[in-house]
Amino acid sequence: MKVIEAKIVVLGSQGVGKTSLVVRYIGKMFSKHISPTIGASFFTCNISVDDARVKLQVWDTAGQERFRSMAPMYYRNANAALLVFDISSLNSFQAIKGWVKELQSNVPEPMVMSVVGNKCDLESSRAVPHAEAAQYAASIGAQYCETSALHDQGIEQVFVTTAAALLRLAGAGTNLRSYDSADEDRLLSGAPTEETPTHTGRIELPAWSIDNIAHGEPRNTCC
Amino acid sequence: MSSSSIDNVQPSTSAQNNTSDELEPGACPDSILDPTDSFEEFASEMSSSLQSRHIALTTKSSTISEIQCEINKDFKESSEIKSTKSSEDLQNKNDSMSESGSSSNLIDQNNEELDSDKEDYLHSPELINKEKHVFILSSAGKPIYSRYGNEDKLAGLCGVIQALVSVVEDQNHDILRSITTKDCKTVFLVKGPLILVAISKSNESETQLVLQLTYAFNQIVSVLTLTQLNRIFEQRRNYDLRRLLSGAERLIDNLLIFMEKDPAFLLGAVRCLPLPEKSRESITNAITSTCNKIRDLVFAILIAGNQLITLVRMKKYTLHPSDIHLLFNLVRSTESFKSAESWTPICLPKFDASGFLHGHVSYIAEDCQACLILLTVQRDAFFPLSQAKHTIAEKLRRSNCLGAINDALNRNEDLPTTNPLRHIGILEIRHFMYKCKSTAQLFTSDPVSIDRPQDNRTRPKEGGDIVEKKIEKLSDIDYVSNYRKFCSQIHCTSTPAKLIFRSNSDNTILAWVTNGFELYVTFDALMEKDQAIKAVDRLLRWIKKEEQRIFIMNAPTF
Incomplete structure (x- = not known):
């Protein structure tokens, strides 16, 4: 069985539902009081x-402005990005465009991008037309999905299509880490062990090469 | 309202003799906490002149860069790993704040529209009849935070506050500290580019209010760092800080509630989770043995229910109780830590106000609500720390420490510390709190009952109203608020009291401070002095006997 490992970063303005989306998908639950x-x-x-498996490392980032400067730490070496906005907030949609520009100028490697319009249960107060968002997504080569973390709509699809796109990307020979499951026993030695870790994490964690860890060096960022 | 008598004499013989020849309960030669009293700091705050205030906030060396230098030096020697970056980078991007203009303009417009009903707003039910208001504004007079109501509508009030402060500064070359009216104290604190104001009808002293404002300021610094805060206002005096603080208001909200209820703030001490000595030792060992090779790790802190379980630190560095209180507040206010491992920038103002530490924050297990905070100066250390956490959790489970933590958290009836008064068998004592000064640790007879904090800030916020209530049975919070005036008499800078014994129709309170400890005890109303001394004597002996369980008696390092 083919297995690939990928890093995915979830970006978007505050309060659009990034954490709700991820927790709904991974934790299978929803809380109004997050x-x-x-x-x-x-x-x-x-x-x-x-017949393939995608291991995702998901970085769910904070949307508040004060954390904006930390974002490069999380999107560096990411293989995919979920760009989440709230369909009832035009500003949050505009913010996505800023994120896309930032990713395009700072992440040299090819990246799977998905534009996600969350809170589609708020159809009555929609501020971003479906067509406009879909058109924008197409213009940057991204897929577009509308989801509702509240009603658990469309979220599975976002992750599955992203995983499928990552598989295609891995097939195209990129820096994505992939191996056959025959290797997997060997690679599982990267799971937590009793041994004392060293300070770099390099030795115990062959699955996470040092290049896949976000580094602190500033790059020329767009804003 | 009562008959009262104050004794400033030394406590009578028995208690004094029994404790003077040995260490006071809870004391140990080495402390994990920096026992500097916040009251001393308050004194320096109060004696500061206008000029020294400006200097104090800018000239301080950075502990974080000191640690980074140290590590870098070691790294270069072994020439293995690329150099770490100063945490300053984190803030580089904030130099590009020019885009922020638009939204603050918007707010200005709003204010004009609302001008007509501003007067009415000050009398709205959101604002009147509150026991304590806290306002934070920029030195330009822009509202930043209001405990109740909506800051936008308080622009007028903030203007008045700013005018009061600046008139005293500019025209009289003096500092406005407080205004006292018949039933109300207003305390002002100017810190860097911010003005903080508390307006209180409670029985808190001016000192206690200034301490609370200092905490609120430190909470803001903890979110932004002092460097960033100063730089923002140097660049744009008129900046609307709420942009950067959005989502952090609830931290200030919760902190203010926390401070009114928990005596740890009143005494500048940290409460420890009572644990059998063996369990605490093996928890500490699990952490040190896992983390001793992670060189950039500065502190590893395990907490549960606003109590400290253990703190392992880098040699040379200790934490101040107020930094730990901010960590307690952060963990207590952030439900989202429970759902996943988090990687979070945290500034600890007493440790180093100029930069961020990076924190790996996670709960130790689904079935054990203890939260592990690993603080490092290395911004890309998430994965090694994540692995260390899993190793620690596994070790704790195998050594059965999770069970011990849960027993203590659930206040298992079999533990002597769960209901100390019943266990000691001193019926005359209703409530007590004890602080060991040299280690800045605290123990009280009751846990502090703090309601679940609100995660989302809803406006207008409820609660905080002054209510006349019939007192039938005092809650722990009532006891603590009764101790406030004793506490301020003991810490009074001009004429500090050493021993206070005062009775009224409700109860008798004894407050006693020595070089080693502070003790506050509430007795029944008709308590005689010699009986009280005997009871206190027994209490101290019990604390001494249980000290290994109640307090952290060593200061482990990596």
């Missing part, structure tokens, strides 16, 4: 597509 993310949260999940 507190704002501080910094970023880290999740992992496995998605099976056809």
Whole structure:
């Protein structure tokens, strides 16, 4: 079985439902009283597509402006990005365009982008027309989905199509880490062990090469 | 309202003799916490002149860069890993704040529209009849935070506050500290580019209010760093700080509630989770043995229910209780830490106000609500720390420490510390709190009952109203608020009291401070002095006997 590992970053303005989306997909639940993310949260999940498996490292980032400067730490070396906006807020849609520009100028490697219009249960107060968002997504070569974390609509699809796109990307020979499951026993030695870790994490974690960890060096960023 | 008598004499013989020849309960030679009293700091705050105030906030060396230098030096010696970056980078992007103009203009327009009903707003039910208001504004007079109501509608009030402060500064070359009216104290604190104001009808002293404002300021610094805060206002005096603080208001809200209820703030001490000595030792060992090779790790802190379980630190560095209180507040106010591992920038103002530490924050297990915070100076250390956390959690589970933590958290009836008064068998004592000064740790007879914090800020916020209530049975919070005036008499800078014994129709309170500890005890109303001393004596002996369980008696390092 083919297995690939990918890093995916979830970006978007505050309050659009990034954490709700991820928690709905990974934790299979929804809470109305979720507190704002501080910094970023880290999740992992496995998605099976056809006869291949995608291991996703999900970085759910904070949307508040004060964390904006930390974003490069999370999107560096990412293989995919979920750009989330709230269909009832035009500003949050405009913010997506800023994120796309930033990603395009700062991430040299090819990246799977998905534009996600969340809160589609708020159809009555929609501020971003479906067609406009879909058209924009097409213009940047991204897929467009509308979701509702509240009603659990469309979220599965976002992750599955992203995983499928990542598989295609891996097939095209990129820096995505892929291996056959025959290797997997060996690679599983990267799972937590009792051994004392060293300070770099390089030795115990062959699955996470140092290049896949966000580094602190500033690049020339767009804003 | 009562008959009262104050004794400033030394406590009578028995209690004094028994404790003077040995260490006071809870004391140990090495402390994980920096025991500097916040009251000393308050004194320096109060004696500061206009000029020194400006200097104080800018000239301070950065502990974080000191640690980074140290690590860099080591790295270069072994020439293995690329150099770490200063945490300053994190803020680089904020230099590009020019885009922020539009939204603040919007707010100005709003204010003009609302001008007509501003007067009415000050009398609206959102604002009147509150026990304590806290306002934070920029030195340009722009509203930043209001505990109740909507800051936008308070622009007029903020203008008045700013005018009062600046008139005293500019025309009289003096500092406005407080205004006292018949039933109300107004306290002003100017810190860097911010003006903080508390208006209180409670029995808190001016000192206590200034301390609370300082905490609120530190909470803002903890979110932004002092460097960033100063730079923002240097660049744009008129900046609307609420843009950067959005989502952090609830931290200030919760902190203010927390401070009114928890005596830890009143005494500048940290409460520890009572645990058998063995369990605490193996928890600490699990952390040190897992983390001793992670060189950039500065602090590893395990907390549960606003109590400290253990703190392992880098040699040379200690934490101040007020920094730990901010961590407690952060964890308590952030439900989202429960759902996943988080990687979070945290500034600890007493440790280093100029930069961020990076925190790996996670709950130890689904079935154990203890939260592990690993603080490092290395911004890309998430994965090694994440792995360390899993190793620690596994070790704790195997050594059965999770069970011990849960027992203590659920206040298992079999534990002597769950209901100390019943366990000691001193019926005359209704409530007590004890602070060991040298280690800045606290123990009280009751846990503090703090309601679940609100995660989302809803306006207008409810609660905080002054209510006349019939007192039938005092809650722990009532006891603590009764201690406030004793506490301020003991910490009074001009004529500090050493021992206060005062009775009224409700109860008798004894407050006693020595070089080693502070003790506050509430007795029944008709308590005689010599009986009280005997009871206190027994209490101290019990604390001494249980000290290994109640307090953290060592200061482990990596």
